[in-house]
Amino acid sequence: MGKGVAITGMGIISAIGNNVEENYESLINSKTGIAKISKIDTIHKDAILVGEVAMTNTAFETQLGLEENSWSRTSLLAVTAAKEAVAQAQIKDINDCRTGLVSGTTVGGMDKSEQYFYDYFESDAAWKYINGLHAGDSTQKIAHQLGLEESFATTISTACSSAANAIMLGARMIKAGELDRVIVGGSDALSKFTINGFKTLMILSDTFNTPFDDHRKGLNLGEAAAFLVLESDDIVERDGKEVLAYVKGYANANDAHHQTASSDNGDGAVLAMEKALKVAGLEPNTVDYVNAHGTATPNNDLSEGRALLRVFKDNVPEFSSTKAFTGHTLAVAGVVEAVFSVLALQNNVVYPNLNFKPLCKNSIYCQKQSLKKKNSM
Amino acid sequence: MKRIYINSVGSVSAQKTYENSNFLEEVEYYNANVIKVIDPNYKDYIPPAAARRMAKGIKMSTVSSRTALEEAGLENVDAIMVGTGLGCIGDSAKFVGDIIDNNEQFLTPTRFIQSSHNTVSGQIALAIGCKGYNFTYVNASVSFESCLIDAILQLRNDEAKNILVGGVDEIADHHVKSHQLIQHIKQEAVAAKDLLSSNTKGCVSAEGSNFFVLSDKEQASTYAELVAVKTFNTLTKERLETVAEHFLSDQGLSASEIDMVILGNNGDVDFDGYYNILSEGLFSNTSQLYYKHLSGEFDTAASFGFWLGSKILKSQSIPEAVKLNSIAPDSMKTVLLYNQYRGENHTLILLRRC
Numbered sequence: 001m002g003k004g005v006a007i008t009g010m011g012i013i014s015a016i017g018n019n020v021e022e023n024y025e026s027l028i029n030s031k032t033g034i035a036k037i038s039k040i041d042t043i044h045k046d047a048i049l050v051g052e053v054a055m056t057n058t059a060f061e062t063q064l065g066l067e068e069n070s071w072s073r074t075s076l077l078a079v080t081a082a083k084e085a086v087a088q089a090q091i092k093d094i095n096d097c098r099t100g101l102v103s104g105t106t107v108g109g110m111d112k113s114e115q116y117f118y119d120y121f122e123s124d125a126a127w128k129y130i131n132g133l134h135a136g137d138s139t140q141k142i143a144h145q146l147g148l149e150e151s152f153a154t155t156i157s158t159a160c161s162s163a164a165n166a167i168m169l170g171a172r173m174i175k176a177g178e179l180d181r182v183i184v185g186g187s188d189a190l191s192k193f194t195i196n197g198f199k200t201l202m203i204l205s206d207t208f209n210t211p212f213d214d215h216r217k218g219l220n221l222g223e224a225a226a227f228l229v230l231e232s233d234d235i236v237e238r239d240g241k242e243v244l245a246y247v248k249g250y251a252n253a254n255d256a257h258h259q260t261a262s263s264d265n266g267d268g269a270v271l272a273m274e275k276a277l278k279v280a281g282l283e284p285n286t287v288d289y290v291n292a293h294g295t296a297t298p299n300n301d302l303s304e305g306r307a308l309l310r311v312f313k314d315n316v317p318e319f320s321s322t323k324a325f326t327g328h329t330l331a332v333a334g335v336v337e338a339v340f341s342v343l344a345l346q347n348n349v350v351y352p353n354l355n356f357k358p359l360c361k362n363s364i365y366c367q368k369q370s371l372k373k374k375n376s377m
Numbered sequence: 378m379k380r381i382y383i384n385s386v387g388s389v390s391a392q393k394t395y396e397n398s399n400f401l402e403e404v405e406y407y408n409a410n411v412i413k414v415i416d417p418n419y420k421d422y423i424p425p426a427a428a429r430r431m432a433k434g435i436k437m438s439t440v441s442s443r444t445a446l447e448e449a450g451l452e453n454v455d456a457i458m459v460g461t462g463l464g465c466i467g468d469s470a471k472f473v474g475d476i477i478d479n480n481e482q483f484l485t486p487t488r489f490i491q492s493s494h495n496t497v498s499g500q501i502a503l504a505i506g507c508k509g510y511n512f513t514y515v516n517a518s519v520s521f522e523s524c525l526i527d528a529i530l531q532l533r534n535d536e537a538k539n540i541l542v543g544g545v546d547e548i549a550d551h552h553v554k555s556h557q558l559i560q561h562i563k564q565e566a567v568a569a570k571d572l573l574s575s576n577t578k579g580c581v582s583a584e585g586s587n588f589f590v591l592s593d594k595e596q597a598s599t600y601a602e603l604v605a606v607k608t609f610n611t612l613t614k615e616r617l618e619t620v621a622e623h624f625l626s627d628q629g630l631s632a633s634e635i636d637m638v639i640l641g642n643n644g645d646v647d648f649d650g651y652y653n654i655l656s657e658g659l660f661s662n663t664s665q666l667y668y669k670h671l672s673g674e675f676d677t678a679a680s681f682g683f684w685l686g687s688k689i690l691k692s693q694s695i696p697e698a699v700k701l702n703s704i705a706p707d708s709m710k711t712v713l714l715y716n717q718y719r720g721e722n723h724t725l726i727l728l729r730r731c
Contacts, residue, residue, distance in 0.1 A: 043481045101610070105515075106493070114473050120555045130555045134462055134676070135494060136516035140721065143610050150620065153610035154523040155516040157464070157494035165512060169527065176530055193469075196476050197489035254457075254502045254511040259490050271508060 005171040005247040006236045009089025009229030011081040011185075012339045014326045015051030015222055019084055024343050027351050028371055032325050034208050034220050042192055048204050050190060051222030051327025053077060064145075070128065072109035075138040077225035078187035082142045085183065089229035089241070093147075097180035097235055100152035101143050102170050103227075104162025104186030104331040108135040111191040138187055152179065157331065160293070161252065162186050163226070164334025168250040170230045180235050185227030186332040194221060194330065201260055203297045209328075210355040211294035211321035212301050219295045222327025226335040228342075245342045249280025261299050266307025269293075273311045287317045289350050291337045294321020295328050318372070324354035349373055379533045382731065383600040384592045387444030387543075388684045389414050389437040390585040390672050397448055400688050401696035404671060406569040410562060411553050412583040412673040432465035432491040434547040435500050437586035442501050442543060448598050449590035455537035456510035457498050458527055460520030460544040462676020464494035464513075467549040474551070497545055510537065518718035519608040520544060521680040522726065525591075526606050532593045543588035544677025553582055561719070563644075569670040572644035580643040583673020587680035589687070595731055600687035601712075604628055604727040612723040614651060618659045621715065624725045636706040637664045637689065639682050639699075641716030643674040648720050655715060656701065665701040679716040679724060686712040690730045 012019065015033025016026035026033065033051045037044075060076035061068055086094065109132035116126035131137065139155045142148075152173075156165045163186030170182030188194075198204050198221060205218035236243060253275065255268030262268065277284060292304055301321075308316050322340050329336050344350065350372040388394035392405055395417040405415065417440050419428055428436060438459070446452070463469070469492040475484055490496065495513035502511050510531070514523035521544030531537040556562040560578040567575045591603060605628050612620060625631060638660045640652045656665050666689075672681040689695055693709050714726040 108515075110469075110473075114476065117473050117477055117551070120558060124558070127559050130559050131561065134515070134517055136462075136520075136722070139516060140610065149611045150609045150616070151611075152526070152608055153516065154514055154519055154608070156512065157515040158498075158511070158513050159493055159495055169512075172530055172534075176534060178526075178530065192476055192481065193473060193489075193492075196481050196484055197472070197486070197492070199481075200484050200486035200489055252510045252512065254499070254508050256502045256506050256508050259493075259496065259499055259503070260486075267508065 004233045005174045006231050006233065006241065006243040007228050007245045007247060007342060008231045008236065008241045008243060009085040010244065010339045010342060011084025011088065012224065012226035012336060013053055013077055013081050014224035014329065014336055015053060016325050018055060020339065027322065027325060027340060028349065030352055030354060030371065032208065032354060034327055040190055040192060042195055044195055044199060047206050048195065049208060049220045051220060051329070052190060053223050071141065072112045072129065072132050072138065073189035074105055074107060074109060074111065074187050075141045077189060077223065078103065078138045078142050079145045081185065081187065081225035082146060082183060082227045085227040085229050086146055095147065095149055099148060100170065100173060100179045100182040101139060101148055102154055102156065102166040102182060102184045103139040103142060104156045104166045105135050105138055106157055106159060106162060106188055106331040107191050107194055109133045109137055110193045111189045114192050160330055160333050162331035165252055167228060167247060167335060167338060168252060171247040171250055174230055174232050181229065181231045183227055183229055185225065185335040187225035188223055188329060188331045190221060190223040205296065208355050209296035209324055211296040211323050211353055212305065213356045216296045216298060216301060218297050219323065220327040222329040224326060224329035224332045224336050226332055226339050228335060228338060245345050249276040249282065251275030251279060262303035264303060264306065266303040266310065269304055269307035270310045273307065284312050285315055289344055290317055290319035291341045292319045292321045293333065294323055296323060318350050320351050320353035322351055379593055381529055381532050381603045382592050382595045383589050383603055383687050384596055385445045385448035385590040385598055386600060386684050386687055387441035387588040388681065389417060389441045390587065390681055391415060391583050392671050395440055395444065397444060400692055401698055404698040408568045409566045410581050411548060412581060413548055414584055430487050432468045432547065433584065434461070434465040434545050434586065435491065435497055438497045438501065438543060438545045438588065441586040442541060442588040445541065445588040445590050449539065450598065451539055451590060453505050453507055454509065454539045454541045454590065456531060456540045457501055457507055458512045458514065458524035458540065458542045459498040460514045460524045460677050461494060461497065462515065462517055462520055462546050463552065464515065465491045465496055465547060466552050467547055468492050470549050470551040501541065516722065517676050518679065518716060518722040519724055521677040522606055522608050522724040525603065525726070526608065528591045529603065529606065532591060539590055539592045541588060541590055543586060544680030545586040546584055546675040546677050548582065548584040556582070567644065572670040573642055573649065575644045576646050578645060578647055580645050580674035583675050585672055585675060585678065585681055587684045599731050601690035602729040602731050604729050607725050609723040611721065614654055617651060617654050621655065621659060621725060628727055630711070632659045635660065635663055635711050635713045636709055637666055637712045639666045639668065639686050639712060639714045640701065641669060641679060641682060642667045643669045651717055651720065662704065664704045664706040666695065666699045667701045668699055671698060679714065682714050682716060683726065686714055686728045690728060
């Protein structure tokens with residue numbers, strides 16, 4: 001039998017807060033982080049809304065004791081969130097057991113690469129960023145900042161499922177007894193690369209994103225980093241850790257439908273949800289809340305809605321998407337929403353599906369807009 | 378513990394490896410600092426219309442993954458895992474260039490889509506209709522090895538029976554030129570035979586795509602048993618031998634029981650010292666092999682080393698071109714691979730003859 005996988009620490013920085021507490025306050029007060037872009041000079045600045053992290057790079061660098069303009073924003077966000085998670089888990093020596101690190105990112109150091117793309121050949125001022133494009137760079141910086149040595153540290157880049165996959169890999173390694181503790185999560189900074197890429201896909205909304213709404217127009221990009229500390233039963237017992245929640249089930253499946261779109265019938269999502277429930281040994285009717293991917297693109301929310309109907313049939317639990325708060329944080333979405341879900345479990349709440357206007361034509365899209373307190377089980 | 382088998386290989390590299398019947402009988406000795414692959418006839422694998430805008434990494438991987446699937450006798454697999462340092466970096470660089478040159482206007486999605494690191498694993502899944510587990514690891518020189526670790530976990534825990542794993546990276550102009558500035562890539566061409574004595578900074582940069590089917594069942598096509606894989610984000614020269622010995626003792630082996638070591642020397646004067654510690658120390662009396670003078674260096678170059686080890690164990694022969702010393706092994710049963718890049722992301726892999 002596999003072993004338990006406990007979550008003993010969480011850290012997050014997103015458009016709705018610089019730490020777990022601030023994020024939770026925003027969630028329960030329906031405070032969105034979506035606004036006009038302020039930190040990137042793009043010609044699309046009046047045509048899009050984004051979920052930007054409030055702090056400037058300089059503020060991060062001061063906080064982390066770095067020289068000004070020394071790291072990619074992806075790394076700055078990553079280290080900030082990872083340190084919060086490790087602090088909450090009260091880890092004194094990161095190498096006191098077999099510890100691993102699994103981080104997800106889509107852009108890596110692209111924010112700096114695009115800034116200095118041609119400048120590299122003019123002067124050596126920004127040469128420190130040349131090797132920072134590769135996705136493992138931010139992971140190595142986290143490892144270094146946490147003092148992790150001679151360890152398993154890797155990076156996953158599977159677009160918007162990256163951090164969810166990082167959680168899954170960490171959980172599987174603990175369950176298999178390969179590692180005792182794994183720091184899992186992800187980081188993605190906004191960049192012109194991403195903004196323009198999504199622009200070409202024509203799925204960016206020019207308004208506040210409205211997940212599951214009938215008139216949804218597309219997504220707002222966001223930036224964030226978030227990490228969880230996963231620990232084995234043995235470490236929890238050894239250190240007398242407080243357990244925030246357990247990772248019970250997980251799965252990854254592929255639609256094999258299209259490079260950038262989900263199938264209309266949600267095959268991939270159905271396979272993943274069914275397998276996750278199976279791994280957890282839980283029946284669908286035991287699920288109280290689904291924090292949906294809900295990007296607010298027409299395609300995603302349709303596919304996901306159909307998948308929910310197929311898995312839960314006529315007993316779909318309450319669900320909402322928190323993308324209206326944070327924007328779509330790409331690689332990080334899965335762990336941002338894992339942090340929110342742990343907070344939902346701890347506080348017994350279901351977050352509002354902001355910006356959703358109930359039409360009730362289709363019953364499963366009839367979610368409440370306000371925060372809901374669940375009856376305690 | 379359940380045994381894991383390498384049931385097939387598929388390789389597109391700087392050598393003529395795309396046909397599995399070949400095993401470095403003819404060797405291309407380059408005199409270069411950047412090496413491209415020897416292209417198979419992509420038209421045999423990809424419709425020309427689709428191939429036109431297809432990134433090189435996808436093209437190479439279409440050939441190598443299909444070669445591996447065919448040799449394993451499989452039309453589909455339970456999981457696909459791809460390691461890549463930079464994905465289809467050529468398209469990423471072009472997209473960034475277009476953003477700057479055209480002031481964020483007149484952009485098309487193809488280059489952006491192909492920039493996504495997981496585009497290769499996604500394309501393979503699309504091509505064979507695989508709805509199973511689909512992962513892409515992107516951590517410099519442990520990208521491919523992360524796939525191996527994940528695949529071993531899945532096979533040992535009965536989550537999958539056949540898994541397609543691969544490593545792929547492509548050459549792109551901006552990447553090469555910028556990395557030459559910081560001396561990660563050699564400034565001057567170097568002859569393959571002189572690579573390890575070049576005494577210059579940086580590597581000979583290259584590209585390639587190597588895929589394998591890993592399985593929990595041995596079959597006629599099986600190359601070798603994949604016994605163990607371990608990665609280390611940091612490792613000092615002082616600790617290297619101890620860590621390697623621990624890795625072997627975990628498998629009940631000592632250094633003297635290793636028949637061949639395959640080392641990742643890339644001719645970088647600043648970092649080949651790691652390999653020298655093993656070749657002059659723990660494995661000084663062992664048959665030593667190397668390959669980056671033939672494959673060049675890239676984040677997933679170790680997948681070429683993995684191909685080499687697999688081929689040696691199956692064919693029970695060692696190509697002349699890969700011999701680093703003159704010691705002939707008494708038998709060809711166990712192979713240890715060691716790789717690192719710029720002193721970081723070290724990996725150890727143990728293979729055994731079936």
